[in-house]
Amino acid sequence: MPDPSRILVIGAGFAGTHLVRALARLLPKEISVTLVSDESYTTFNPMLPEAVGASVFPEQVIVPVREMLPRDGPQQFIMGAVTALDRTKRELICRTLAGDIVLGYDHLVLAIGSRARLDLLPGMAGQALPLKTVGDAMHIRNTVLRRLARIELESNAALRRSLGHFIVIGGGFSGVEVAGELIDCLHSIRRYYPRVAADELKVTVLHGLGRLLPELSPRLAASALASLEKRGVRVRLETRAESMSAEGVRLAGGEIVIGQTVICTVGTSSNPLLERLGLPLHQGRVIVGGDMAVPNHPGLWAIGDCACVPNAFDGSHAPPTAQFAVREARVLAANLRDALAGKPTRPFRYRSRGMMASIGHRKGVAEVAGIALTGWPAWLVWRAYYLSQIPTRSRRWRIAFEWVLGMFYPPDITHLRFTRSHEMLADERRRQREHALETESAVATAR
Numbered sequence: 001m002p003d004p005s006r007i008l009v010i011g012a013g014f015a016g017t018h019l020v021r022a023l024a025r026l027l028p029k030e031i032s033v034t035l036v037s038d039e040s041y042t043t044f045n046p047m048l049p050e051a052v053g054a055s056v057f058p059e060q061v062i063v064p065v066r067e068m069l070p071r072d073g074p075q076q077f078i079m080g081a082v083t084a085l086d087r088t089k090r091e092l093i094c095r096t097l098a099g100d101i102v103l104g105y106d107h108l109v110l111a112i113g114s115r116a117r118l119d120l121l122p123g124m125a126g127q128a129l130p131l132k133t134v135g136d137a138m139h140i141r142n143t144v145l146r147r148l149a150r151i152e153l154e155s156n157a158a159l160r161r162s163l164g165h166f167i168v169i170g171g172g173f174s175g176v177e178v179a180g181e182l183i184d185c186l187h188s189i190r191r192y193y194p195r196v197a198a199d200e201l202k203v204t205v206l207h208g209l210g211r212l213l214p215e216l217s218p219r220l221a222a223s224a225l226a227s228l229e230k231r232g233v234r235v236r237l238e239t240r241a242e243s244m245s246a247e248g249v250r251l252a253g254g255e256i257v258i259g260q261t262v263i264c265t266v267g268t269s270s271n272p273l274l275e276r277l278g279l280p281l282h283q284g285r286v287i288v289g290g291d292m293a294v295p296n297h298p299g300l301w302a303i304g305d306c307a308c309v310p311n312a313f314d315g316s317h318a319p320p321t322a323q324f325a326v327r328e329a330r331v332l333a334a335n336l337r338d339a340l341a342g343k344p345t346r347p348f349r350y351r352s353r354g355m356m357a358s359i360g361h362r363k364g365v366a367e368v369a370g371i372a373l374t375g376w377p378a379w380l381v382w383r384a385y386y387l388s389q390i391p392t393r394s395r396r397w398r399i400a401f402e403w404v405l406g407m408f409y410p411p412d413i414t415h416l417r418f419t420r421s422h423e424m425l426a427d428e429r430r431r432q433r434e435h436a437l438e439t440e441s442a443v444a445t446a447r
């Protein structure tokens with residue numbers, strides 16, 4: 001007879017960490033709760049565009065999971081990737097730094113999020129820069145800095161223009177946020193690149209629909225559009241990208257928008273683990289009942305971006321947002337407590353409190369509790385909200401301090417490369433060999 005009190009949660013994103021924290025409050029200490037995740041930190045994805053625009057440092061958008069869990073509770077965190085699941089034996093295999101381990105469970109919660117989709121358009125996998133992880137954000141930021149450094153050294157005017165053109169695909173939240181952050185970042189850091197002219201740097205948004213930010217009211221969407229255009233962003237509505245190449249983006253009508261940097265904020269695909277589990281999916285998300293249990297699989301639950309959760313408030317499916325993931329986690333914690341006590345569970349029911357977007361340095365749009373805000377007040381509300389979500393006080397203070405400093409100084413242009421000493425030595429030896437070969441061939445030609 002297995003111990004009836006082992007809860008295993010896979011995924012330490014918004015959903016998984018909030019669930020484990022809520023369980024720590026609701027469950028007696030005898031019940032073991034284990035959180036397994038392949039990264040040691042949670043990424044505050046809504047702040048990734050700010051990391052791209054160098055408004056915040058990458059370490060400000062992540063929080064170590066171990067810092068988030070209550071220290072005196074029975075919860076355990078294991079860093080490892082779940083690779084397989086045996087639902088009959090109620091066991092999973094987790095690949096850790098110490099090799100594969102088998103973990104048993106009585107209740108298993110899938111909170112594994114989704115992935116960026118890179119096969120949406122031909123050429124996308126090779127050319128587009130997705131924005132889904134903190135690594136993506138750092139890569140885009142470094143690419144932008146490398147482009148500026150290269151423009152300074154190139155003399156071909158067409159090549160300089162192509163290097164300086166940043167194309168953002170998608171005019172939803174992430175696209176608008178990235179475009180706003182990028183244009184402000186380019187304006188502020190150009191002072192460090194004296195041989196790059198202002199008109200050599202451009203940001204273009206390509207958006208398939210008739211207006212930006214379809215999740216917000218038309219008024220706020222128009223305000224975001226006006227703010228972007230005022231700062232020089234070119235927004236092309238009803239414009240569909242068809243394919244990508246090293247040259248740029250080919251549009252549906254055949255036109256090619258020339259630019260070497262394409263940031264793609266559209267398209268998600270399901271986590272490969274979900275596909276391996278063979279559970280019924282709807283649009284790449286596991287189908288769950290109102291209480292977030294997977295039908296016909298006792299002890300299996302799913303929440304967050306990886307789950308298709310019906311919302312009893314309006315009969316819709318909960319959207320894949322952090323706001324909903326956190327609320328789902330709280331309701332599931334209560335449902336797990338009730339299920340363990342043999343009581344009935346309750347359906348997820350939540351009315352969105354609003355939406356916010358930061359659209360550049362100290363600019364935002366927000367709709368909170370029916371009140372529409374734009375510009376600096378919206379941006380302040382946005383930052384205050386995310387600061388309130390940072391789980392530990394020490395980290396909150398550190399981030400608040402950096403944010404205040406960031407209001408008075410230009411963005412950081414450090415292009416950090418983690419080159420290790422033996423890589424430097426190997427590079428040096430390679431250059432010496434190349435130099436020796438060139439000298440040999442020059443001597444041979446002279447003879």
Ligand SMILES: Cc1cc2nc3c(=O)[nH]c(=O)nc-3n(C[C@H](O)[C@H](O)[C@H](O)COP(=O)(O)OP(=O)(O)OC[C@H]3O[C@@H](n4cnc5c(N)ncnc54)[C@H](O)[C@@H]3O)c2cc1C
Nearest residue numbers: 011013014015037038045046082113304305320321322323
């Ligand atoms: C650029 C961007 C901007 C966004 N802006 C907003 C916004 O402004 N407002 C908003 O509400 N939402 C926003 N979102 C959406 C929001 O980030 C997601 O809805 C939210 O992160 C979902 O939480 P989750 O816990 O379901 O998934 P995630 O946060 O993606 O977490 C999934 C976790 O599972 C782990 N994992 C995956 N597979 C495995 C495995 N096999 N084994 C172990 N661990 C695994 C991952 O490492 C990760 O820790 C944004 C998203 C992006 C990408």
